[in-house]
Amino acid sequence: MSTVIEKWDEILEIVKKEHDLSDVRFDTWLKPLKVFDVSGNVVTIIASDQVRLSYINKNYKLPLQVTISEVTGMTDCEVKFILPEDVPTKKSTSESTPDQNNRFKDRCEEANLNPKYTFNTFIVGSNNKLAQAAALAVAESPGNTYNPLFIYGGAGLGKTHLMHSIAHFIIENDDDSKVLYVTSEEFTNELIETIRNGNNTAMSKFREKYRNIDVLLIDDIQFIIGKESTQEEFFHTFNSLYSANKQIIISSDKPPKDMEILDERFRSRFEWGLIVDITLPDYETRMAILHKKEDMDGYNVSEDVIKYIANNIKSNIRELEGAFNKVVAYAKLEKKEVTLELAEQALKDIIAPNETKQITADYIISMVAEHYNVSTADLCGNKRSSKIVMPRQVAMYLCREILAIPLKNVGQYLGNRDHTTVMHGVEKIEKELQTNEQLQSTIDTLKKKINPQT
Numbered sequence: 001m002s003t004v005i006e007k008w009d010e011i012l013e014i015v016k017k018e019h020d021l022s023d024v025r026f027d028t029w030l031k032p033l034k035v036f037d038v039s040g041n042v043v044t045i046i047a048s049d050q051v052r053l054s055y056i057n058k059n060y061k062l063p064l065q066v067t068i069s070e071v072t073g074m075t076d077c078e079v080k081f082i083l084p085e086d087v088p089t090k091k092s093t094s095e096s097t098p099d100q101n102n103r104f105k106d107r108c109e110e111a112n113l114n115p116k117y118t119f120n121t122f123i124v125g126s127n128n129k130l131a132q133a134a135a136l137a138v139a140e141s142p143g144n145t146y147n148p149l150f151i152y153g154g155a156g157l158g159k160t161h162l163m164h165s166i167a168h169f170i171i172e173n174d175d176d177s178k179v180l181y182v183t184s185e186e187f188t189n190e191l192i193e194t195i196r197n198g199n200n201t202a203m204s205k206f207r208e209k210y211r212n213i214d215v216l217l218i219d220d221i222q223f224i225i226g227k228e229s230t231q232e233e234f235f236h237t238f239n240s241l242y243s244a245n246k247q248i249i250i251s252s253d254k255p256p257k258d259m260e261i262l263d264e265r266f267r268s269r270f271e272w273g274l275i276v277d278i279t280l281p282d283y284e285t286r287m288a289i290l291h292k293k294e295d296m297d298g299y300n301v302s303e304d305v306i307k308y309i310a311n312n313i314k315s316n317i318r319e320l321e322g323a324f325n326k327v328v329a330y331a332k333l334e335k336k337e338v339t340l341e342l343a344e345q346a347l348k349d350i351i352a353p354n355e356t357k358q359i360t361a362d363y364i365i366s367m368v369a370e371h372y373n374v375s376t377a378d379l380c381g382n383k384r385s386s387k388i389v390m391p392r393q394v395a396m397y398l399c400r401e402i403l404a405i406p407l408k409n410v411g412q413y414l415g416n417r418d419h420t421t422v423m424h425g426v427e428k429i430e431k432e433l434q435t436n437e438q439l440q441s442t443i444d445t446l447k448k449k450i451n452p453q454t
């Protein structure tokens with residue numbers, strides 16, 4: 001038992017290295033795994049949630065078994081995954097009774113939450129790492145860490161999902177907290193309705209509702225900016241909650257400094273706490289989100305199809321998920337298997353085949369950089385560490401192989417390198433490819449990423 005636990009970090013690092021996992025993929029899938037027990041040759045590992053459990057079971061069970069055997073000398077290692085709730089020593093007092101479950105559901109409904117949006121189903125990538133960490137910190141100690149928490153980013157990138165995750169977490173961990181999620185449109189409509197009623201009782205009820213809560217989450221704040229009376233009412237709500245040390249979480253499509261007609265009173269208040277952004281997800285994160293969706297919906301879609309969608313839909317996670325749903329629905333309707341051809345057919349209105357990205361040397365270099373988690377500046381620069389030199393040579397090789405351009409031109413794209421340097425790099429990779437299976441698979445993956453039609 002102790003050897004596996006003692007060497008656990010080393011075991012994970014080996015799997016990471018041998019499977020060429022990026023930091024994001026590693027942090028998402030492998031790092032959260034904890035060894036619970038070792039009995040004979042059976043190693044029981046806790047996965048933090050069902051999504052991770054299914055994914056790890058499908059993709060990393062064998063590599064883990066092999067690596068544990070190699071590192072610890074255990075013969076025929078058998079890995080079993082369990083969820084935290086399956087841990088036998090868990091205190092029975094923390095198990096929820098049906099009544100508690102119902103109460104939890106009722107409270108989530110009252111707070112206007114979507115049950116699917118929790119931290120467990122939120123994939124963490126380099127685009128949202130900080131936002132997720134801040135959200136978790138706020139959820140763990142509402143009113144005491146970052147107040148307000150201001151989350152901004154483009155459409156469909158996960159702001160609402162993260163806000164609901166905070167709310168779910170607070171409701172689950174505090175039996176008494178009053179939590180309310182509202183879009184600024186709902187806030188506005190409710191206020192207009194209250195004003196239309198024209199009586200003081202309605203107005204006091206409105207105020208009581210919004211000022212007697214512990215956590216207010218208000219989505220898409222940009223819609224109330226400029227609407228005089230809504231803005232004024234929100235201002236007083238904000239002040240009242242803030243001075244009572246209640247948590248406020250706000251989302252917007254832009255940071256306060258770029259909201260042109262934002263009143264200075266708001267700008268300063270929004271900046272009192274923490275402002276975090278969510279940017280576009282990288283390829284690995286898009287893949288992880290699609291895998292999560294596949295697991296949660298109980299589908300088994302081939303890797304080719306997942307890569308095709310992840311490669312072509314980059315700017316909006318809602319659209320990424322929509323494309324996945326469309327492919328699955330199309331297959332059901334046509335009573336066919338989900339193949340790459342079917343996916344192309346199903347998505348022809350979204351991803352036009354003739355609109356596929358023009359492949360240039362810069363594009364290849366950026367894809368190699370993304371794959372190895374290094375910057376394109378480093379690939380084109382002078383650093384000589386192996387972390388950079390190998391990806392640089394891979395970029396040289398792929399530019400030659402895919403674009404069939406002269407060595408001299410490849411050198412120009414990669415920081416004005418001499419053609420002999422490029423020739424050496426290309427030859428090095430060609431030689432390695434004869435014996436190095438891992439490199440062969442990396443090159444195959446990269447070729448498919450660069451041109452999914454191959």
Ligand SMILES: Nc1ncnc2c1ncn2[C@@H]1O[C@H](COP(=O)(O)OP(=O)(O)OP(=O)(O)O)[C@@H](O)[C@H]1O
Pocket residue numbers: 117121122123124125128153154155156157158159160161162220289292317318321
């Ligand atoms: N990191 C993530 N992990 C898993 N699913 C995600 C992630 N980010 C976004 N999604 C999913 O993408 C969809 C859109 O996300 P969400 O509605 O939270 O976006 P948004 O930023 O609030 O968009 P809008 O500004 O249009 O309201 C949701 O189904 C959500 O579950």
